[in-house]
Amino acid sequence: MSEKDLINACRLRERRAQQALYDRFAPNMFGVCKRYVKTQEDAEDVLIEAFFKVLTNIEQYKGEGSFEGWIRRIVVNESLMALRKRVNFSQMLELSEVDIPVTTSALQDLVARDILNLIDILPIGYRTVFNLYVLEGYKHREIAQIMGISINTSKSQLILAKKRLKTLLEQIRYPGIELFDVGEEEEEEVEAPVKITTKP
Amino acid sequence: MTPNRDLSELFRQQASKVQERPGPSVWRRLSRRLDTHERWNKVALRISTQVVLFFLLLLAIVGPVLIGVSIEEQRRADLRNPPVILQVLSPQDTLPEMRRFLTLPSEASVDTIHIQIEN
Numbered sequence: 090m091s092e093k094d095l096i097n098a099c100r101l102r103e104r105r106a107q108q109a110l111y112d113r114f115a116p117n118m119f120g121v122c123k124r125y126v127k128t129q130e131d132a133e134d135v136l137i138e139a140f141f142k143v144l145t146n147i148e149q150y151k152g153e154g155s156f157e158g159w160i161r162r163i164v165v166n167e168s169l170m171a172l173r174k175r176v177n178f179s180q181m182l183e184l185s186e187v188d189i190p191v192t193t194s195a196l197q198d199l200v201a202r203d204i205l206n207l208i209d210i211l212p213i214g215y216r217t218v219f220n221l222y223v224l225e226g227y228k229h230r231e232i233a234q235i236m237g238i239s240i241n242t243s244k245s246q247l248i249l250a251k252k253r254l255k256t257l258l259e260q261i262r263y264p265g266i267e268l269f270d271v272g273e274e275e276e277e278e279v280e281a282p283v284k285i286t287t288k289p
Numbered sequence: 290m291t292p293n294r295d296l297s298e299l300f301r302q303q304a305s306k307v308q309e310r311p312g313p314s315v316w317r318r319l320s321r322r323l324d325t326h327e328r329w330n331k332v333a334l335r336i337s338t339q340v341v342l343f344f345l346l347l348l349a350i351v352g353p354v355l356i357g358v359s360i361e362e363q364r365r366a367d368l369r370n371p372p373v374i375l376q377v378l379s380p381q382d383t384l385p386e387m388r389r390f391l392t393l394p395s396e397a398s399v400d401t402i403h404i405q406i407e408n
Contacts, residue, residue, distance in 0.1 A: 102327065104320070111316055116308040123309065133311055137319045144319075145326060205303050223297040224304045251296050258296075269296045 092156055099147050107144050114157060115140070118164045124208060124220050125168035139167040165225055169217070169235060176213060178236040207257045215250035222247050 090098070090109065098106030115136065122132040122139070143160050150159050172178075208216055217236065221227040222243070227235070229243040236243070251271040258266045 104323070107323065108316065108320070111319065115315070116310045119309045119311045120304075120307040124304075133315050133318075136311055137315060137322065140319055141322050141326075144323060205300065205307060208300070219300075223300055254300075255296055269294045269299060271296055 096147060096150065096156065099144060110144070111140055114160055117157070118160060121161060121164050121225075122168050124205070124224065125165070125217065126171055127209060131171060135167050135171050136164070138171075139164040142167070161225070165221070172213070172217065178214065178217070178238055204258065204263065207254055207261075210257060211250055211253055214246050215253060218243055218246040219250040219254075 090106070095106055095110050095113070099110055118139065119132060119136055122135045123129075126132050126135055139160075142163050150156060208219060211219065218232055221232045221235070222229070229240045229247075232238075232243040233240045238246075248271065255266070255269065255271055258269075
């Protein structure tokens, strides 16, 4: 079934189509959830909430832009909402400025190629900004708005996250790490994030 | 060796490869949640339809009664206070044929008749 047919069937609330859509996108989206919330249970809760919103608000997808991108934005929003319930970003970021040393034993558990696990070691502020900017393509202005922090804080958190990651990669002797630098990235004008409204 | 590759690119490449299938219980929970949502939507739709139908029925019953009462009230009011027809007389009204209209029978008990003629 093509993506368009699948979406149309989901609009008609066909359960099989809904499951097919879930099966197609859940593996990628679960990876996204796990980058934001640490535990398996929390990631599953976020995934359920996100897909519930996707499936009950699918009429709001007008076919503009990629469907996967639309789902991803909802998943990221849900992940951030789950995080926000537990932490106050603006307060938490001040704490995460303190450089907490990572034990070598924790790094020894990592497989070199599985470097994404290194992001989990980062303090929550670094991790969230890094995920949003580098992996989701949000801009500092958007991140500042979403997290309730200043644009400069978002920029500094990103630089610190990159520096920390580079140190961690050096510690695990990631091959070719000497070729990578912590480059500055240019801010661009972008559209506002997707806003999803839900019925009670 | 001079570093020339951005660290972000390394993570982007890795992230695009990551796929992790959630446990089977996740879909079951989601499915249950969707069922509840749909059931609630159906109940809400049924209730709102019933409310609308009730008001339409009420309007169909009470409407004609209210209209009938209103017409009867109007009729009674008309009987109590018959409409007054005012006639404005002009100089032309003194013509013989009009005068005939104004002539009162001699046995009439009216003392005075005031006729104001507009110039």
